[in-house]
Amino acid sequence: MTRLTDLPLGTTLPGRTALTAQWVLGHAGGQHCLIPGGEVVFEAGRILHVGPRFPGEVARRIDLGRALISPGLIDLDALSDLDTTVLAIDHQPGWAKGRVWPRSYVDRGPYEMYAPEELAFQKRFAFAQLLLNGITTAAPIASLFYREWGETAAEFTAAADAAGEMGLRVYLSPAYRSGGMVLEGPGQMEPVFDEPRGMEGLEAAIAFITAQEGRHGGLVRGMLAPDRVETCTLPLLRRTMDAAADLGCKVRLHMAQGEMEVQTVRRLHGTTAPDWLARAGLLSDRLIAPHATNATETDLAHYAAHGVSVVHCPLVSARFGSALRSFGRLKAAGINLCMGTDTVPADMLMNLMAGLLAARLADPGAPHQSSADFWDAATLGGARALNRDDLGRLAPGACADMAVFRLDDAVMTPAIDPITTLVAGGTGRVTQATFVDGRLSMCEGRVAGIDLAAAQSRAQAQFDGLVAKYPERSWQHPPVSDLFPPSYPIREEAIP
Secondary structure, eight states, X not given: OOOGGGSOTTOOOSSOEEEEOSEEEEEETTEEEEEETOEEEEETTEEEEEESOOOSOOSEEEEOOSEEEEEOEEEEEEEOSOOOGGGXXXXXXXXXXXXXXXXXXXXXXXXXXXXXXXXXXXXXHHHHHHHHTTEEEEEEEOOOTTSSSSOOHHHHHHHHHHHHHHTOEEEEOOOBXXXXXXXXETTEEEEEEOHHHHHHHHHHHHHHHHHHTTHHHHTEEEEEOBOBGGGOOHHHHHHHHHHHXXXXXXXXXXXXXXXXXXXXXXXXXSSOHXXXXXXXXXXXXXXXXXXXXXXXXXXXXXXXXXXXXXXXXXXXXXXXXXXXXTHHHHHHTTOOEEEOOOSSSOOHXXXXXXXXXXXXXXXXXXXXXXXXXXXXXXXXXXXXXXXXXXXXXXXXXXXXXXXXXXXXXXXXXXXXXXXXXXXXXXXXXXXEEEEETTEEEEETTEETTOOHHXXXXXXXXHHHHHHHTGGGGSTTOOOXXXXXXXXXXXXXXXXX
């Protein structure tokens, strides 16, 4: 019997591999099903068998014991930088804490606060976090607050190479925008637009997708990613949707996600963002839209009518007092729901638990708010949003993208139904292994292509360097100690 730790990281093995476990989450009859004592057999990146013990020959058989073999999780708003939203958890209002550029910073000229090698490193480090948490497909998202304007093709070329080396399936291209919010006075945020710059960013994203589509054995795919709806003009969004149709790719656009956006879009266009785009004929099933926490009934009706997928990111929303209202109502209305992490930790299990709790608080009587509904969103919903019926499920012919979750941890006892157990009490720390396209990308805390101990130290130092620059782009430029004071006073002398 081969041990899991005997397999080399990041390598496609010859011959058939069989994984057995206490539970396998297979897929039959259009839905997931639990197989006790099940087995998954794969070869050359594709699943050959899901069910009881495989009767044919295999090159190796690995018994994972008390564990669940699940389809790999799909994260369509996957954190890909060193998250700065954590600075805002206890430090508000955001406009006073560097979350909006003040006029003084804009007039001096915004600049890149990370060097190119730092931008490349943070993608690699973030991808490792995703794999550690059982995420096999990701659409990266990063903040533009600390950027000169948009993201660059060079950093995303490095990101595509990192994904190929580490073994992560990605949908990506550089984010672009034609505008941004500028702080003109305390709480006074005004949109400022530069249409040509937005179009240049879009053209760079199109060129990136054209060059990168299908690289690394198909792990790299394109997705156009205009930044946020309030930073985009109608011409930019029209050109984006036309380009996506030409490229055959999806578009992710953040909207209906916050009060600043709602107020800005209403002032600019006289309505909400989803209604504005519906009137312009730009809503379709090509569109993937995080977060919908501020969506109106009219907005949700537009989403349902046009096949827009909603990416639910419950952890980051709940941190700032917001919730989807509600997961069950959106699902009942026929809206495709998928999941995103969007913040640290990049822990999808934690997001599933937060989503379940928030849904039941927001709308206790709504249907479709079980642990299985959320697991569906993190697997089948994401696959549906990407038009990939070979992802998010374990069935013959599907991609061999799998996550193995331990069920033998003391914190997981007593265990009941494995899905309920993982959603109600699990965290990504129980992820034992992650396979992508049949390759072992993560095993027992080790990730292909990265030394995590060294990377953690580098990531913290890089983040600390960024925080040190916050006064430069904060209102009236207070010191870091005033922007982000500690939770409790710092005391260095002995307590009498």
